[in-house]
Amino acid sequence: MVKVGKVAYLNTMPLFYKWEDPNIQLVYGHPSELVLKLREGNIQAGIVSSAEYIINPHIYSYVPDISISSKEYACSVLIFSKVPIAEVKNVYLTPNSLTSKYLSVYVLEEIYGLKPIYTEEIQKADCFLLIGDEALLEKKRGRFPYIYDLGHEWYKKHQLPFVFALFIVRKDAPLWLAQRISELCSASKKAFFKDLIQGKVEIEGFEQEELVEYFTKCLHNGLGEKELTSLEIFMKFLDSRGYTK
Secondary structure, eight states, X not given: OEEEEEEOXXXXXXXXXXXXXXXXXXXXXXXXXXXXXXXXXXXXEEEEEHHHHHHOTTTEEEEEEEEEEESSOOSSEEEEESSOGGGOOEEEEOTTOHHHHHHHHIIIIIISOOOOEEOSOGGGOXXXXXXXXXXXXXXXXXXXXXXXXXXXXXXXXXXXXXEEEEEEEETTSOTTHHHHHHHHHHHHXXXXXXXXXXXXXXOTTOOHHHHHHIIIIIEEOOOOHHHHHHHHHHHHHHHHTTTTO
């Protein structure tokens, strides 16, 4: 039985909507949890942080044409702040995603020129990063006066989408696995978006209009020329900071 990691966030739903294969067992977890399992060989593939592939390309390949990317906005990778970003001094970054943490550093330091202190205590922070469903729900609560969408910050700088996750496969995985993942994801996306447009996708806590906007205007599941160019820019940043060493 081959094990494949699936992040338990809404943004993975299109890729796994009709995922049925008796030879594959899905393993659920946060992106950072799945990265560790993948790195240690406890799972053979997973839709995980793009930074993991950039940092360890000798361990992995990735499935072509599949990603979790933003378009102009990510909508679920957000910094919530008590003060305008220019006044931020203390920052809490969720440990749940390697890529989003590094992107936060890029936005705060490279784009805004800040030198914040990164704290592990959210109560002491002027702002904090949330991702996935947690970010979507916190935004709906409307408790913070300043919200910064990291996908949008990247887009404003580069006019490119940002690639948050790739479908990474260990190089020692069975040879058939990448092709099978591609087939399953393709079938899933087709079925998901058909049902979404027909109003058949129901998720507690979200209205139909919210779901359509999120999945069609915010997220992109392909991996084309723009996404690959964006990955190259991000890789150069990670390399400049020594994260790829």
